[in-house]
Amino acid sequence: MDDGELFPRTRARVAAGAVHAPHWLGAERQADLLGACREWARPPAGLRTVRTPGGGTMTARQVCLGRHWYPYGYARTAVDGDGAPVKPFPAWLGELGRRAVADALGPEALPPEPYDIALINFYDGDARMGMHRDSDEESDAPVVSVSLGDTCVFRFGNTRTRTRPYTDVELRSGDLFVFGGPARLAYHGVPRVLPGTAPPALGLTGRLNITLRVSGL
Numbered sequence: 001m002d003d004g005e006l007f008p009r010t011r012a013r014v015a016a017g018a019v020h021a022p023h024w025l026g027a028e029r030q031a032d033l034l035g036a037c038r039e040w041a042r043p044p045a046g047l048r049t050v051r052t053p054g055g056g057t058m059t060a061r062q063v064c065l066g067r068h069w070y071p072y073g074y075a076r077t078a079v080d081g082d083g084a085p086v087k088p089f090p091a092w093l094g095e096l097g098r099r100a101v102a103d104a105l106g107p108e109a110l111p112p113e114p115y116d117i118a119l120i121n122f123y124d125g126d127a128r129m130g131m132h133r134d135s136d137e138e139s140d141a142p143v144v145s146v147s148l149g150d151t152c153v154f155r156f157g158n159t160r161t162r163t164r165p166y167t168d169v170e171l172r173s174g175d176l177f178v179f180g181g182p183a184r185l186a187y188h189g190v191p192r193v194l195p196g197t198a199p200p201a202l203g204l205t206g207r208l209n210i211t212l213r214v215s216g217l
Helices: 027-040 091-105
Strands: 012-015 018-021 048-051 057-065 068-070 073-075 117-123 129-132 143-149 151-156 167-171 176-179 188-194 207-213
Touching: 012 167, 012 176, 018 091, 027 057, 027 143, 027 207, 057 068, 057 129, 091 143, 091 176, 091 207, 151 176, 151 207
Parallel strands: none
Antiparallel strands: 012 018, 018 176, 048 057, 057 117, 068 073, 117 207, 129 188, 143 176, 143 207, 151 167, 151 188
């Protein structure tokens, strides 16, 4: 339970195959993960601005592990950045992903192949993420999302359209969100970030979202 909060936040099934688990990572684990993200964000193949095919840019900046994501595919090098080889995906991060799936959806939802891709998005106070689907992977393994820093409004929709019906979920530092099965290709996005809401002890201004996927490539 957060300080000053009347009712504790509890685990919620947002849709079939989609689960929100508040407080999944404790303060020490969050700090360790933040430290790793800061190292991954350094050049080469570090944090970059993603450019869309239409010539625009995403307001959230990104760094990738394992394979480099660009609209709309994967590469071994930062093809839309400095061209350097993508940083390796650490085994411990894959184990974190498998533990998250087993905890949120049950061991029966664990994919046969290991997690091998991480997309790490950094949001400052003005950053957003439009409604989109994670559909560039060959695998249908559940997507694992862990939040650090500022709270955001996470909009989780349906598999047919970017519009309603959708559910807005408040994701705070340390929260876990997993979606797979019938929700694997649901549209989702971040309409806003709430600046200044990060735990002071974490030492992060803004929001980091660590998304783990199985490439199937």
